[in-house]
Amino acid sequence: MIEQGEVYTHEFSFSQEDVKQFAAVTGDNNPVHLDADYAAGTMFKRPIMHGFLGGAVFSKIFGTLFPGEGTIYLKQSMAFMRPMFVDTVYEARITVKEINREKHRMVVDTVIAEKASNDVTISGEATVMNVNRI
Numbered sequence: 001m002i003e004q005g006e007v008y009t010h011e012f013s014f015s016q017e018d019v020k021q022f023a024a025v026t027g028d029n030n031p032v033h034l035d036a037d038y039a040a041g042t043m044f045k046r047p048i049m050h051g052f053l054g055g056a057v058f059s060k061i062f063g064t065l066f067p068g069e070g071t072i073y074l075k076q077s078m079a080f081m082r083p084m085f086v087d088t089v090y091e092a093r094i095t096v097k098e099i100n101r102e103k104h105r106m107v108v109d110t111v112i113a114e115k116a117s118n119d120v121t122i123s124g125e126a127t128v129m130n131v132n133r134i
Contacts, residue, residue: 002106002134005034008066008094011115012057016086022053048083055091055122058110062126065134066094067106076110078124089115097125104134 023029027052031038039047055078061073084090090112098107105127112122128134 002096002099004099005098006059006096006101010057010061010094011089011090012092013089014053014086015086016047018055019047019086020050021058022050025134026050026052040093044083046085049086051078051080051084051122054090054112055124056088057108057112058094058126059072061092062128063095065127067130070132071128071130073126074105074129075127077126078110078122080121081123082114082119082121084121086114090121091115099134101134102119103129104131105129106134 019033024036026105032042032044033047033050036047058076059073062073063069092113093113095109097109100106107125107127110122110124110126111120111124113120
């Protein structure tokens with residue numbers, strides 16, 4: 001049974017091919033994500049990932065890992081604190097803040113940090129529902 005204060009972590013990284021596929025699906029073809037020459041002239045000096053591609057890992061976690069199958073996403077806030085880069089290992093951290101067992105819901109802190117430096121790239125909060133596991 002999931003408990004308040006519980007923490008779930010998940011390591012991940014994305015490739016430039018993942019970024020290209022995300023751009024194709026969303027239509028966000030901003031050259032800061034796709035064109036190394038263009039990105040070299042920006043403050044980032046190299047292509048950055050789409051913020052929502054980084055944040056999309058939360059959907060994977062909730063729907064397949066924690067709490068898992070049957071989870072319904074109800075709400076998500078995200079603040080994009082730092083750029084994310086391809087081929088970099090990140091860690092998503094989910095911390096259970098509140099549980100409402102009657103409504104099968106929980107509120108969690110959602111954080112992504114670069115694994116090596118622990119620098120936070122995305123910070124937010126989500127509400128999810130799972131009839132079988134919360």
